[in-house]
Amino acid sequence: xxxxxxxxALITLIKAELYTAVIGDIxxxxxxxxxxxxxxxxxxxxxxxxxxxxxxxLEADVCENTVPRGNNxxxxxxxxxxxxxxxxxxxxxxxxxxxxxxxYALWGELMSTRAIxxxxxxxxxxxxxxxxKGILAxxxxxxxxxxYAQDQAPRGKVIDYRVPLELDGVLVNDxxxxxxxxxxxxxxxxxxxxxVFTRALEKARGERVVLQKIQQGMRARxxxxxxxxx
Numbered sequence: 001x002x003x004x005x006x007x008x009a010l011i012t013l014i015k016a017e018l019y020t021a022v023i024g025d026i027x028x029x030x031x032x033x034x035x036x037x038x039x040x041x042x043x044x045x046x047x048x049x050x051x052x053x054x055x056x057x058l059e060a061d062v063c064e065n066t067v068p069r070g071n072n073x074x075x076x077x078x079x080x081x082x083x084x085x086x087x088x089x090x091x092x093x094x095x096x097x098x099x100x101x102x103x104y105a106l107w108g109e110l111m112s113t114r115a116i117x118x119x120x121x122x123x124x125x126x127x128x129x130x131x132x133k134g135i136l137a138x139x140x141x142x143x144x145x146x147x148y149a150q151d152q153a154p155r156g157k158v159i160d161y162r163v164p165l166e167l168d169g170v171l172v173n174d175x176x177x178x179x180x181x182x183x184x185x186x187x188x189x190x191x192x193x194x195x196v197f198t199r200a201l202e203k204a205r206g207e208r209v210v211l212q213k214i215q216q217g218m219r220a221r222x223x224x225x226x227x228x229x230x
Contacts, residue, residue: 002194003201007053007092010177010197011121014051017204018197020183026199030192037185038168040145041124044132050094050141050180052121054172054187057085057097057161059106059127064154080157086111088161091119094178097158098126098167104150107142109134116140124178124185126167143180 004010020036027035043050059082062075074080089095095115097106107123109131115123122141128148129135135142162174170187172178177188188196210227214220 002198004197010193011051011092013201014179014197015049018179018200019204020179020181020186022204022207023179023188023196023200024184024186026196026203027186027188027192029199030195032189032192034169035187037124037170037187038126039184041126041143041180041185042146043180043182044129044142044144044147045136046182048122048141048143048181050122050124050143050178050185052092052094052178053090054096054174054176054178055085055089055093055120055161056163056165056172056174057082057095058159058163058165059097059100059152059156060159061100061103061155062157074159075157077157079153080159081161082152082158085158085161086114087118089115089118089120092121093118094121094124096124096165096167096172096178098165098172099159100127100152100156102127102145104128104152104155105130105144105148106152106156107135107144109138112138112140112142122180124180141180143185 004013024036106125106127107129112135124143127145129142129144130149132147165172172187175190177193179186206227
């Protein structure tokens with residue numbers, strides 16, 4: 001039986017008791033063995049934690065010049081649909097963006113400022129971020145390939161949002177739960193989350209018991225045989 005009644009309570013539990021390693025362990029046992037995003041996607045600061053619902057954003061490379069070309073009027077707009085996607089962020093959602101080549105920044109300080117106004121939980125981008133000092137000063141959870149100032153404006157545009165994304169083979173649907181910390185970002189499909197988080201809480205609490213026993217001198221073999229955790 002789950003211990004939470006809504007997303008607020010679940011997010012509070014995750015932040016208080018869970019971490020990506022234990023969540024990933026449970027999904028492995030359930031047969032979902034490819035739920036972590038690329039290890040290139042890291043927090044801008046080691047203590048950053050992001051927990052929230054995915055708000056998926058699809059980016060595409062463009063070759064912008066002074067002569068309008070092409071048949072899609074969307075591509076003639078600055079940033080494509082990026083501003084609309086940013087304004088559509090809801091409370092406790094995570095802006096997660098992919099689809100372009102990693103040649104430019106997909107997130108920055110002004111975007112972070114707007115996301116904070118929307119009460120968003122953070123940003124996870126399959127590429128770089130910039131305005132690093134500003135984002136750190138805002139204490140806004142940002143996960144990316146790291147700092148790189150090259151702008152997306154002449155190089156990429158958002159072509160859709162709230163659509164399924166695939167990041168290096170990991171499927172992310174709008175509304176899936178994302179949990180990210182120093183060890184990576186994992187994707188928990190909505191249809192699995194009740195079982196995943198119920199079992200993860202049980203395992204995390206068991207690990208704390210095992211830790212205490214080992215600190216008291218119990219052998220690793222004996223601890224595993226007794227508790228089935230290591």
